[in-house]
Amino acid sequence: MRFQAAVLRSYENPFTIEEVTLRTEPADGEILVEIAGCGMCRTDLAVRRSAGRSPLPAVLGHEGAGVVVRTGGGPDTAIGVGDHVVLSFDSCGHCRNCRGAAPAYCDSFASLNLFGGRKEDLPRLTDAAGGALAPRWFGQSSFAQYALVPARNAVRVDPALPLELLGPLGCGFLTGAGAVLNTFGAGPGDTLAVFGAGAVGLAAVMAATAAGTLTMAVDRHPRRLALAERLGAIPLPAEAAGLPERIRRLTDGGAQYALDTTASPPLINDALRALRPTGTLGLVARLPTTLPLEPGTLDRGRAVRHICEGDAVPGLLIPRLTGLWQAGHFPFDQLIRTYPLSDINRAERDCEEGRVVKPVLLPEGRSR
Numbered sequence: 001m002r003f004q005a006a007v008l009r010s011y012e013n014p015f016t017i018e019e020v021t022l023r024t025e026p027a028d029g030e031i032l033v034e035i036a037g038c039g040m041c042r043t044d045l046a047v048r049r050s051a052g053r054s055p056l057p058a059v060l061g062h063e064g065a066g067v068v069v070r071t072g073g074g075p076d077t078a079i080g081v082g083d084h085v086v087l088s089f090d091s092c093g094h095c096r097n098c099r100g101a102a103p104a105y106c107d108s109f110a111s112l113n114l115f116g117g118r119k120e121d122l123p124r125l126t127d128a129a130g131g132a133l134a135p136r137w138f139g140q141s142s143f144a145q146y147a148l149v150p151a152r153n154a155v156r157v158d159p160a161l162p163l164e165l166l167g168p169l170g171c172g173f174l175t176g177a178g179a180v181l182n183t184f185g186a187g188p189g190d191t192l193a194v195f196g197a198g199a200v201g202l203a204a205v206m207a208a209t210a211a212g213t214l215t216m217a218v219d220r221h222p223r224r225l226a227l228a229e230r231l232g233a234i235p236l237p238a239e240a241a242g243l244p245e246r247i248r249r250l251t252d253g254g255a256q257y258a259l260d261t262t263a264s265p266p267l268i269n270d271a272l273r274a275l276r277p278t279g280t281l282g283l284v285a286r287l288p289t290t291l292p293l294e295p296g297t298l299d300r301g302r303a304v305r306h307i308c309e310g311d312a313v314p315g316l317l318i319p320r321l322t323g324l325w326q327a328g329h330f331p332f333d334q335l336i337r338t339y340p341l342s343d344i345n346r347a348e349r350d351c352e353e354g355r356v357v358k359p360v361l362l363p364e365g366r367s368r
């Protein structure tokens with residue numbers, strides 16, 4: 001079948017909207033999804049800086065949501081035609097961490113999601129000239145009208161929900177909310193400082209506010225801080241002097257939890273200094289440099305750990321987040337601006353320049 005997709009052909013140039021051809025039907029355990037909307041995540045844009053490790057040309061996009069139009073049968077397809085699904089990251093399903101309900105730490109996570117996908121998928125998606133496109137990105141490649149995905153990556157959702165906006169629940173919002181609800185298990189009486197009020201940080205703010213946790217948000221941009229405040233956080237400018245002291249004063253001796261989404265070593269040191277003894281700092285962004293820790297920052301039982309995809313089992317966390325949204329406690333739709341898929345380059349610019357928190361791309365015929 002043929003359909004429209006946004007193709008990235010070089011690490012430097014804009015996306016191009018092209019007609020692509022899907023050369024196979026869903027195999028056992030796969031489903032074909034008509035994409036209603038797909039969020040743009042930092043990891044999509046980081047492909048440009050992957051130093052050639054993420055193969056091109058490729059159809060990116062890994063926050064897809066849509067309607068199942070065909071299924072391939074097999075043991076995993078409890079999902080049927082007509083179901084509304086949110087797509088999440090890929091995992092092998094049989095390594096030690098997958099069996100231990102930690103699919104974000106799948107032994108094959110990097111190869112399946114970031115660096116080329118399954119080699120047997122190589123000839124499935126081609127361009128108009130018949131040239132092969134990279135195997136699916138994050139098991140999806142959802143910057144397109146259709147995506148052929150493992151049913152394992154799909155989470156069925158209530159058809160009453162606004163399907164075209166739900167895709168970011170599969171990665172960006174899952175990451176921030178999962179860090180708070182899964183990794184930290186934050187609740188009433190706890191305290192959390194979030195560094196960086198982008199999509200991941202603001203999802204953490206929403207989840208923490210919903211959990212009754214006192215939350216502070218640190219950012220450089222006044223508009224982001226205003227948004228964080230509206231979502232329930234105490235806003236703190238990143239460049240203000242004495243930031244850790246200020247957080248310690250607001251939290252009676254230090255925050256129990258801190259979440260860094262910035263990968264900035266000075267801010268990470270500030271985050272550690274803002275923690276109370278036994279506090280935990282979670283890191284969600286990939287560090288581009290070594291991380292020097294200043295003396296004393298890790299004393300007294302403080303811990304640092306990396307968090308991938310919010311430690312989530314998507315099939316458990318996504319319904320929890322939609323349930324919170326329905327109850328008015330996780331207003332993720334306020335962070336979204338929609339664009340037609342054909343405006344993907346404008347969405348990328350707006351994202352890079354901080355004009356939008358979470359762009360969601362709507363394929364042709366789905367634009368509002």
Ligand SMILES: [Zn+2]
Pocket residue numbers: 091092093094095096097098099103105106107108
């Ligand atoms: Zn695995």
Ligand SMILES: [Zn+2]
Pocket residue numbers: 041042043044062171172
């Ligand atoms: Zn992502």
